[in-house]
Amino acid sequence: MVEQSSEVPIPRPDAAAVTPSGVGCDMVTTERKLAETLAEVTGSDHVPAESHFFTDLGANSLLMAQFCARLRKNPDLPSPSMRDIYRHPTIRSLTAALVQAAAVDTAAPPAEPEPVAPPAPVTRAGRVRHVLCGTAQLLVFLVYSLVWGFVTARGYEWISAGSGFVGIYVRSLLFGSIGFTVLCVFPVLAKWLLVGRWKPGEFPVWGAAYLRFWLVKVLLHANPMVFFVGTPLYVLYLRVLGARIGKGVTILSRSVPVCTDLVTIGAGTVIRKDSFFLCYRAHAGRIQTGRVTLGRDVYVGEKTVLDIDTSLGDGAQLGHASALHSGQAVPDGEHWHGSPAEPTRVDYLRVAPARCGTARRVWFGALTLLQTLLLYLPLTLGGVYMLFTEIPAIGKRLDPQTAVLTRPELIPDAIAVSLALFCGFLVLGLVALYTLPRLLDLFLEPDRVYPLFGFHYSLHRAASRITNVRFFAWLFGDSSYIVHYLRGLGYDLSRVEQTGSNFGTEVQHETPFLVTVGSGTMVADGLSVVNADYSSTSFRVSRVSIGPRNFLGNNIAYPVGGRTGENCLLATKVMIPLDGEVREGVGLLGSPSFEIPRSVDRDASFDYLREGDELRRHLTAKNRYNLRTMALMLCVRWLHVFALTLFGLVSVDLYGVVGHVVIALYLAMTLAFTTGYYIFVERCLTSFRGLTPQLCSIYHPVFWWHERVWKMPTQYLNVFNGTPFKALVWRLLGVRIGRRVFDDGCYITERTLAVLGDDCTLNAGSKIQCHSQEDGTFKSDHSTLGARCTLGVGAHVHYGVTMGDDAVLAADSFLMKGEEVPPNAHWGGNPAVDRPEAGRAGRPPRTTDAPAAATS
Numbered sequence: 028m029v030e031q032s033s034e035v036p037i038p039r040p041d042a043a044a045v046t047p048s049g050v051g052c053d054m055v056t057t058e059r060k061l062a063e064t065l066a067e068v069t070g071s072d073h074v075p076a077e078s079h080f081f082t083d084l085g086a087n088s089l090l091m092a093q094f095c096a097r098l099r100k101n102p103d104l105p106s107p108s109m110r111d112i113y114r115h116p117t118i119r120s121l122t123a124a125l126v127q128a129a130a131v132d133t134a135a136p137p138a139e140p141e142p143v144a145p146p147a148p149v150t151r152a153g154r155v156r157h158v159l160c161g162t163a164q165l166l167v168f169l170v171y172s173l174v175w176g177f178v179t180a181r182g183y184e185w186i187s188a189g190s191g192f193v194g195i196y197v198r199s200l201l202f203g204s205i206g207f208t209v210l211c212v213f214p215v216l217a218k219w220l221l222v223g224r225w226k227p228g229e230f231p232v233w234g235a236a237y238l239r240f241w242l243v244k245v246l247l248h249a250n251p252m253v254f255f256v257g258t259p260l261y262v263l264y265l266r267v268l269g270a271r272i273g274k275g276v277t278i279l280s281r282s283v284p285v286c287t288d289l290v291t292i293g294a295g296t297v298i299r300k301d302s303f304f305l306c307y308r309a310h311a312g313r314i315q316t317g318r319v320t321l322g323r324d325v326y327v328g329e330k331t332v333l334d335i336d337t338s339l340g341d342g343a344q345l346g347h348a349s350a351l352h353s354g355q356a357v358p359d360g361e362h363w364h365g366s367p368a369e370p371t372r373v374d375y376l377r378v379a380p381a382r383c384g385t386a387r388r389v390w391f392g393a394l395t396l397l398q399t400l401l402l403y404l405p406l407t408l409g410g411v412y413m414l415f416t417e418i419p420a421i422g423k424r425l426d427p428q429t430a431v432l433t434r435p436e437l438i439p440d441a442i443a444v445s446l447a448l449f450c451g452f453l454v455l456g457l458v459a460l461y462t463l464p465r466l467l468d469l470f471l472e473p474d475r476v477y478p479l480f481g482f483h484y485s486l487h488r489a490a491s492r493i494t495n496v497r498f499f500a501w502l503f504g505d506s507s508y509i510v511h512y513l514r515g516l517g518y519d520l521s522r523v524e525q526t527g528s529n530f531g532t533e534v535q536h537e538t539p540f541l542v543t544v545g546s547g548t549m550v551a552d553g554l555s556v557v558n559a560d561y562s563s564t565s566f567r568v569s570r571v572s573i574g575p576r577n578f579l580g581n582n583i584a585y586p587v588g589g590r591t592g593e594n595c596l597l598a599t600k601v602m603i604p605l606d607g608e609v610r611e612g613v614g615l616l617g618s619p620s621f622e623i624p625r626s627v628d629r630d631a632s633f634d635y636l637r638e639g640d641e642l643r644r645h646l647t648a649k650n651r652y653n654l655r656t657m658a659l660m661l662c663v664r665w666l667h668v669f670a671l672t673l674f675g676l677v678s679v680d681l682y683g684v685v686g687h688v689v690i691a692l693y694l695a696m697t698l699a700f701t702t703g704y705y706i707f708v709e710r711c712l713t714s715f716r717g718l719t720p721q722l723c724s725i726y727h728p729v730f731w732w733h734e735r736v737w738k739m740p741t742q743y744l745n746v747f748n749g750t751p752f753k754a755l756v757w758r759l760l761g762v763r764i765g766r767r768v769f770d771d772g773c774y775i776t777e778r779t780l781a782v783l784g785d786d787c788t789l790n791a792g793s794k795i796q797c798h799s800q801e802d803g804t805f806k807s808d809h810s811t812l813g814a815r816c817t818l819g820v821g822a823h824v825h826y827g828v829t830m831g832d833d834a835v836l837a838a839d840s841f842l843m844k845g846e847e848v849p850p851n852a853h854w855g856g857n858p859a860v861d862r863p864e865a866g867r868a869g870r871p872p873r874t875t876d877a878p879a880a881a882t883s
Contacts, residue, residue, distance in 0.1 A: 068093050109846075199412070231314075277297045297561055308335055349364045467489055596613070813850065
């Protein structure tokens with residue numbers, strides 16, 4: 028299929044994303060060798076030159092990725108990318124494009140040779156340094172737990188000494204305000220004392236400089252100011268940490284920049300949620316810090332990544348699902364999108380400004396802070412105290428006269444308390460979800476522009492937070508019951524064609540009342556419905572409509588005005604087009620997106636199971652299995668709550684004997700138990716065996732079992748990010764992982780199908796997904812990363828992938844299924860292709876006056 032998407036500017040017909048490699052033969056010879064190679068891959072005797080790869084030969088993207096990998100191993104043949112395969116889907120058209128591109132490259136006058144820097148060697152940390160760093164991190168956590176436990180116990184004692192409601196409220200107010208202030212101020216002091224002012228530089232992981240970096244990062248992430256993202260208070264806090272931020276800036280992303288001194292944001296800029304601008308990255312065993320510079324009135328869309336040493340000029344825009352790779356700079360007033368970003372004419376700032384001056388921001392920030400200090404904190408702390416005193420199982424243990432006599436009742440009391448808390452959360456949570464947001468929505472009109480930081484903005488934020496609670500989507504997702512849950516929230520799902528997997532377990536939105544999903548559409552995990560537009564001064568909620576009979580892959584941001592219609596395949600990490608004709612009956616892949624076949628023969632082989640009696644029979648069986656899975660997961664969660672409640676009662680019971688130490692150990696004990704508990708349960712679900720590659724229907728019991736394993740809670744993994752313990756936890760979960768792997772926030776979906784070599788570097792937001800679901804077909808396979816590989820921030824690795832030793836995948840890149848990355852290669856983009864110039868260019872020149880934390 029010839030590329031037709033207006034999202035992909037093609038300046039001339041021969042603009043192929045190829046890497047010519049010694050192409051000296053003529054077209055006939057090249058065509059014959061390409062046909063012979065494809066015949067070997069497909070197992071055919073002969074491949075006609077005019078046969079369409081997908082419609083005539085029945086090939087699929089996995090097979091064609093293997094074809095491209097086979098060509099890359101032959102130095103006498105050109106190396107096409109998957110984008111070339113889709114643009115030129117016959118041997119003849121592909122040969123013509125490749126030979127023409129090679130001829131143009133050969134005819135071009137030789138350029139001045141650029142200085143070629145050798146690939147950065149991976150810094151290998153010794154075993155001693157690795158162990159010492161992990162030990163120091165563990166000691167930091169234990170000290171933090173001790174301080175937390177001591178302060179909590181003394182605070183409880185002081186609050187309990189109050190008399191009456193007023194006395195308890197005043198003491199809760201004072202204790203909460205002091206605690207809140209300390210938690211906010213301490214990370215600032217730690218940053219300035221341990222680091223000083225961040226400067227561009229680099230240092231190895233697991234060393235002393237890294238330990239200081241990690242401590243500052245952890246304190247920032249545990250900071251209560253994170254809850255004020257989207258308010259002027261958060262911007263003010265970043266300024267205190269050293270960021271240079273102008274007036275009228277709005278930041279909606281919860282991704283906290285660590286090296287704040289390297290952040291420069293001009294006045295009137297808006298940064299949407301799920302954006303990364305960390306000002307650091309991990310690369311080849313080292314932490315590299317660099318500047319992120321945004322001019323005045325800049326717009327940064329959702330699900331974007333700003334790598335180090337990037338900039339946007341005044342009035343520039345970066346679209347949704349896009350990235351600036353290291354060294355990229357967007358000129359003043361230009362609009363870019365894609366990964367890596369390229370110029371476009373699309374205007375992503377789609378809401379008119381409103382009156383929102385400094386006085387309004389100050390008023391909103393002050394009111395938000397006062398609400399927190401005078402209302403939320405006192406009611407929470409005082410409420411917890413009153414709850415403890417009113418629950419007999421806890422109150423009698425806090426009374427020295429009865430504590431010793433009640434120890435035989437620990438287990439019955441723990442069961443009663445944990446059941447009351449767990450069931451109360453389920454019932455009251457659903458009631459709140461289905462009532463409060465509807466009341467708040469009465470005050471918001473679709474398509475009306477409201478100023479930020481006012482009454483309507485507060486209502487919108489509250490409704491969005493309530494309806495995006497992940498627990499219930501996790502519980503009902505990957506089953507028929509997610510449809511009823513989303514309808515209850517407010518989704519318009521038209522006439523539902525039940526598949527048993529209409530939505531995954533991860534779906535979010537700005538407002539659930541303006542989402543329309545057509546009949547027969549299926550959605551995998553990670554959908555973000557972007558049905559609110561923002562500027563630095565205003566916002567507007569609008570309806571997002573996803574057409575019927577679509578399939579949406581993983582990690583997609585679907586904005587207002589998306590130009591897709593009926594019967595589309597939207598691939599993983601695709602950028603939804605906002606201009607051009609409405610795409611129908613096609614697939615879209617990449618960022619910027621381009622057209623691919625809607626389906627292939629392999630994905631249609633199970634279509635007979637999706638209609639008639641076969642569908643009804645298999646759907647009934649799947650529903651029963653999913654009900655058992657939901658019941659099992661609720662039991663797993665409740666047992667966890669029961670164990671934590673039991674630990675809490677034991678701690679309270681021993682409080683009078685041991686003192687503050689037992690309360691201080693509670694936090695460390697609960698983390699250790701939670702980790703071990705969920706590891707054990709997950710390994711039991713897999714019978715302590717590894718998963719095997721699959722190609723089956725979603726109505727096969729093997730797929731239902733995979734869905735059950737996916738529901739295992741993994742939030743506890745985030746605590747171990749950036750420590751040697753993360754690799755240990757992955758190993759216990761079944762990942763075949765090498766030594767000294769640095770994991771700053773990677774997620775692996777199928778643990779036992781992933782293989783990671785020694786000294787790999789995995790950045791925040793990266794993902795190794797060893798499966799794919801397209802319509803009614805489920806596929807999974809191993810994914811292998813060789814020794815010393817690097818995954819950039821937000822990079823996504825699909826199934827069946829092999830990365831050679833020392834290979835690099837750039838930030839926000841999507842490495843498609845079946846790809847083989849050669850050793851020492853530098854790949855990037857969505858979909859990822861070989862980018863040798865990125866590896867040769869290295870980093871821009873760096874100053875040498877970095878502080879100790881960035882150079883030692």
